[in-house]
Amino acid sequence: MADLAIKPPLAELNPPLVEGNHSYSTVTHTVSGIVERKTPKQWFIAISISGAITLMMLGMIGYLFLNGVGVWGNNSPVGWAWDITNFVFWIGIGHAGTLISAILFLFRQKWRTSINRAAEAMTLFAVACALLFPLIHVGRPWRAYWMFPIPNTDLNMWQNFRSPLLWDVFAVSTYGTVSALFWYVGLLPDLATLRDRARTRIRQLVYGVLSLGWRGSARAWRHYEMAYLILAGLSTPLVLSVHTIVSFDFAVSIIPGWHTTIFPPYFVAGAIFSGFAMVVTLMVIFRYAFQLEDLVTIKHLENMNIVMLATGSIVGYAYATELFIAWYSGNMYEKFAFLNRTTGPYWWAYWTMVSCNVISPQFFWFKKLRRNIPFMFVISIFVNIGMWFERFVIIVTSLHRDFLPSSWGYFRPTFVDVCTFIGTLGFFTTLFLLFVRFLPMIAISEVKGVMPAPGASERGQH
Amino acid sequence: MSSYEIDGALWSRVRNAIAFLLLIGVAASVAGAVTEPERFYRSYLVGFLHPTSILLGALFFVMVMHITGSVWSITVRRFHENLIGALPLVAVALVPVVLGIHHLYEWSHAEEVAHDTLLRGKAAWLNPQGFTIRAFIYVAIWSFFALRLVHHSTAQDSTRSIDNTRSLKKYAAPGLFLGFISVSLASFDWVMSLAPHWYSTMFGVYFYAGGGWASFATLVLICLAFRSAGMLRREINVEHYHDLGKWMFALTVFWTYIAFCQYLLIWYANLPEETIWFRNRFVGGWAPMSVALLFGHFFIPFLVLLPRASKRNLKLLRAAALWFLAMHYLDLYWMVMPTFYKDGPSFHWLDLAPLVAVGSLYALGFWMRLKKHAIMAVGDLRLEQALEHHNL
Numbered sequence: 001m002a003d004l005a006i007k008p009p010l011a012e013l014n015p016p017l018v019e020g021n022h023s024y025s026t027v028t029h030t031v032s033g034i035v036e037r038k039t040p041k042q043w044f045i046a047i048s049i050s051g052a053i054t055l056m057m058l059g060m061i062g063y064l065f066l067n068g069v070g071v072w073g074n075n076s077p078v079g080w081a082w083d084i085t086n087f088v089f090w091i092g093i094g095h096a097g098t099l100i101s102a103i104l105f106l107f108r109q110k111w112r113t114s115i116n117r118a119a120e121a122m123t124l125f126a127v128a129c130a131l132l133f134p135l136i137h138v139g140r141p142w143r144a145y146w147m148f149p150i151p152n153t154d155l156n157m158w159q160n161f162r163s164p165l166l167w168d169v170f171a172v173s174t175y176g177t178v179s180a181l182f183w184y185v186g187l188l189p190d191l192a193t194l195r196d197r198a199r200t201r202i203r204q205l206v207y208g209v210l211s212l213g214w215r216g217s218a219r220a221w222r223h224y225e226m227a228y229l230i231l232a233g234l235s236t237p238l239v240l241s242v243h244t245i246v247s248f249d250f251a252v253s254i255i256p257g258w259h260t261t262i263f264p265p266y267f268v269a270g271a272i273f274s275g276f277a278m279v280v281t282l283m284v285i286f287r288y289a290f291q292l293e294d295l296v297t298i299k300h301l302e303n304m305n306i307v308m309l310a311t312g313s314i315v316g317y318a319y320a321t322e323l324f325i326a327w328y329s330g331n332m333y334e335k336f337a338f339l340n341r342t343t344g345p346y347w348w349a350y351w352t353m354v355s356c357n358v359i360s361p362q363f364f365w366f367k368k369l370r371r372n373i374p375f376m377f378v379i380s381i382f383v384n385i386g387m388w389f390e391r392f393v394i395i396v397t398s399l400h401r402d403f404l405p406s407s408w409g410y411f412r413p414t415f416v417d418v419c420t421f422i423g424t425l426g427f428f429t430t431l432f433l434l435f436v437r438f439l440p441m442i443a444i445s446e447v448k449g450v451m452p453a454p455g456a457s458e459r460g461q462h
Numbered sequence: 463m464s465s466y467e468i469d470g471a472l473w474s475r476v477r478n479a480i481a482f483l484l485l486i487g488v489a490a491s492v493a494g495a496v497t498e499p500e501r502f503y504r505s506y507l508v509g510f511l512h513p514t515s516i517l518l519g520a521l522f523f524v525m526v527m528h529i530t531g532s533v534w535s536i537t538v539r540r541f542h543e544n545l546i547g548a549l550p551l552v553a554v555a556l557v558p559v560v561l562g563i564h565h566l567y568e569w570s571h572a573e574e575v576a577h578d579t580l581l582r583g584k585a586a587w588l589n590p591q592g593f594t595i596r597a598f599i600y601v602a603i604w605s606f607f608a609l610r611l612v613h614h615s616t617a618q619d620s621t622r623s624i625d626n627t628r629s630l631k632k633y634a635a636p637g638l639f640l641g642f643i644s645v646s647l648a649s650f651d652w653v654m655s656l657a658p659h660w661y662s663t664m665f666g667v668y669f670y671a672g673g674g675w676a677s678f679a680t681l682v683l684i685c686l687a688f689r690s691a692g693m694l695r696r697e698i699n700v701e702h703y704h705d706l707g708k709w710m711f712a713l714t715v716f717w718t719y720i721a722f723c724q725y726l727l728i729w730y731a732n733l734p735e736e737t738i739w740f741r742n743r744f745v746g747g748w749a750p751m752s753v754a755l756l757f758g759h760f761f762i763p764f765l766v767l768l769p770r771a772s773k774r775n776l777k778l779l780r781a782a783a784l785w786f787l788a789m790h791y792l793d794l795y796w797m798v799m800p801t802f803y804k805d806g807p808s809f810h811w812l813d814l815a816p817l818v819a820v821g822s823l824y825a826l827g828f829w830m831r832l833k834k835h836a837i838m839a840v841g842d843l844r845l846e847q848a849l850e851h852h853n854l
Contacts, residue, residue: 012624013531013844018722109530240719252730259731262663264723306529313639320664328587328650329661330580331735365635 017450020294026447027295031190031442032197034290042289043437050429057423061136069139071416078399083137085391086421088246089274090130090428091172092267092387095239096275097123098179100357101186102235105228111303113446114295118286119279120183122442125431126278127176129424134168136420164248171245175238182231188224189445240264243271252392253350257398260325266318270387273311273357276304277383284377286436295442296387298371305361305370306310308383312361315390319358333403342398345410349393356386359411371395466836474692474832480826487819492813495558501812503562504802509816510555511652511794512676513824515669517552518645519677520545521608522670523709525634525641526610534705536848537697540839542685545677548610548827553601555820559652560594567593569658580659588655592792596651600644609639612831618841627843645670656801660739664724671720672793675713679786682706686780688837697838700774701852707773710786714767718760722795743796747806751796759789793815 018027064071074081097119104112133139146152147169149159159166191211198204214220246269250258280301287296326338341350360382364370401408435441494502520542527535563570568581575581581588611631618626640812646666654665662668685698685706728736743752763786772778799807839845 010843013627014847107530108534237715244719244723248727251727254731254733259723259727259733260663261665261727262667263727265664265667265720280752317643318647318663321666322642325661325663328584330583330659 008303010169015297015299017114017297017299018295018447019297022294022451023454024451027124027446027447027451028193028197030295031347031447032194032290032442033439034200034436035438036197039437043433044166047430047433050426050433051445052408053426054430055429056419060186060420060423061132064136064420065141066418069137069290071414073411073413073417075373075409075411077402077407077409078396079098080399081411082417082421084249084394085395086386086424087133087137088267088342088391088395089388090126090133090424091246092243092271092274092391093278094123094175094179094275095243095268095271096128097121097126098175098182098235098239099272099275100279101182101230103239105232106236109303110450111300113306113450114297114300115279117183117443117448118282118436118441119185120179121430121435121439122275122278122282123179123285124183125428126275126284126433127172128177128431129428131172131176132424134165145181153162164252167245168249171242175242176253178231178235178238178461182228182235185227185231186443186446187439188212189216189270190440192216193444194440197255205378225402239272240268243267250398255402256331256333256399257341257394260322262318262321266315269311269314269318270357270390272388273308273315273361274384276311276378280304280308280380282385282432285378286441290436290441292442295447298373301373301376302367302370303381305364305376308380309361309364309370312357314381315355316358319354336401337398340401341393344401345399346393346397347399349389353393354388356382357458358392360386374414463564466838466840468693468832468837473621473829477826478827480822480829483818484822484826486813487817487822490689490812490815491558491819498812499562500565501810502689502816503558503565504799505810505812506558506562506780506816507652508791508794508798508813509818510559510820511798512791512817513821514552514555515673515779515790515794516680517545517549518604518641518670519673519675520681521541521549521641522638522645522674524611525607528585528617528630528634529638533701533807533847534851536842536845537694537702538681538685539615539842540835540837541681542677543612544828544831544838545680545824546604547612547831548824549608550605550611550821552604553598554598555823556601558816560597563590563593567658569655584658588658592718593651595742600648603640603644607633607641610648611637612772615839615842616835618839619836620841622841622842622843626793626841640671642666645673653797656798657739657742659735662675662724662728662739664720664734668717668720668724669797671713671717675710675717676787676790678710678713679783681791682710682779682783683787686776686783687731689776691749694838697849700776703776703779704773704853705851707767707779707782710782711764714760714763714786718764721759736808741806746804748796750798751807752791755789755793758785759793763789844854 022030072081072083074083088332100112100119103117104116107155135144138144147166149161188211191207192214195204195207195211198207244264244267247263251263253259276433283296283301283304287293322462323338323342326334329335340346360379363375363379369375396411464578475629479630491502491506494505515609524539526532558840559566568574569584569589570593574587585607586592611630614626614629614633646669649666653669654661682703685694685703688694689698725740728740742748766772766778766782772782795807795813842848
């Protein structure tokens, strides 16, 4: 095996997942160092900005609670607008984390090890941002517990189990719980590493408690591997189910533009697409900021760009199928919905979506471009924008011109809409900055698992 | 590596058997076409779709394996490649579908279209000329990619060059994209337009999911047949079967996911122009068949393949694969036949003849290729890694 691995052609087929001259200890040192070093000044600057934006979000939410949902642009006929757009946008972002940690694990795609930790953290933070929107959209968030099927005396009614909105409650809360568990189980060995390296009492205590007494015995590792496999198996259907149910929110209705059977897999592909774009955005920034180029190699970024090319093309296939079937159906309302979407008052939103989501990832057919860091950074931002627009296009253009021309309208966001959404970007960034400061952002023990064993090349086996 | 060549005597024996089946199938089909043309063409469509969808499923997965750089599948890849090498034969098998167009498709009758507003609106797509031209374009796309993939893989047997691996990747990426689009359109043309007023954007994915499922079942059966003939016992061992079993399991779930979503969305919205398709399958003799699909295509495969042990039990895997092929046939029958027989399924000897004819035609294409090259991708540079493959 090992002598094969050094033949030049095989090096191309099995590229090293850790570059540079790394040993186990330097990997530990590199990753733990981020947490242990003195906090860099740039980190304080970054978190001050993102914290200020988060405060703006809280201010907007407070203003919303004082005045009601009327402060948003939502109005008949557009009853769902930026709130649900943002919800679906953030939920979608989270999917890449679960795909990387669960599905790529089951598919034995070993390159996932350097990026899974950060991607999973991103999942949790994105889910937190997503949950905010339905919560504040109900208008009276202190009654949000009515969504759960628990006995209540002040309501005297039972939840509508036929409503996909209720399925959302279950789907998203399950997803959040399993993702958090998966992430935390994966963290245990690395938390123990930080505990063992800790120099202050308080760090020893905090990381010691968090690592749940991990000793790294063979038996513990065996249980750990099994738990990890089972959680991966459980998370895999969740990747599909969560966004499937989000797509049901629209597709079970009879609104042209919402009701189409391809929605479930198309939403899932779109979610993975947007999530990978966000992972690329974050990894490009943080691998540069913390000099992690040896661990998050260009090959990792290239693979993520290939996933974006594939999922972006699936999304393009779905757009094309929708247009074709709208024509093929012969249904005048279907035809109108799509004609209105592409050429109506929101044509600019539709074509922004198509340019960002379908056209921009096509550049990744070229190896040079998908290995070019500034270029992929720009494309990943485009994809983030495009996927936000996709949800906006689906939600708003389908609603704003319904069956009765007398009730047609045009949605315009208010400053509260805009500032709340920007606020969640700040909130997400704040959480991510805290994560990279206090927890190992790369799975140390897993990366070691994909490195050649020490001395393997001398012994000629591993 | 001459040891990976098939024994000449065995090869001729099997070839003769397949050729014999082909002759019987063709003779019976011709007899049916003459005596009962209507029934023949209907049965032919199902008999044509079953093996064709398997070849298409194989095409998809060969390309996926190249793109993902999959190592475990190298030892089984040549079988998949020999299957997709039969794709040009689809052009031959397609001829009766084109000849029978007026027996099969309501929209092919100008007088029907004339007094049907909806069909008039679709005439730009649904017309005999367009149907025929498109069908051969689809086959040309599939054959092009299939033959390029087979060419580079077999060339690598002697060159052992990384350039072939690079070329395989280069063809696989656009091939996946164009292949998926063309298979979707083919499923719209060949199956969905049987009920020309009905439409579902999911249909292409549904059709392809079933084909992919059956293609893994076919692959398992081929590998096991070679195993019982004493070939590739070490190269395709229980670890590889385990992975093939995982794929069959995953596709069981994927097919169900697609089928369920399509059904749920149509049931929930309850629009008459959409529900009619399912309504036609929930009445008379079709109702038990719908239930049989639910159990036979999902619950039973799901529960049987869920435990790790059953994916490593070769006898069980063989039984499961045979079962899956039967269920895939049932699924296609359930998609096609309710258009013609409203009261329930009426099985006929003519259902069998085209299936045997088309199936053995492709099998012959498969078998003829087997002799030309090694039966395993011996030139793949990662072959040794594939041989050492094991599951956790």
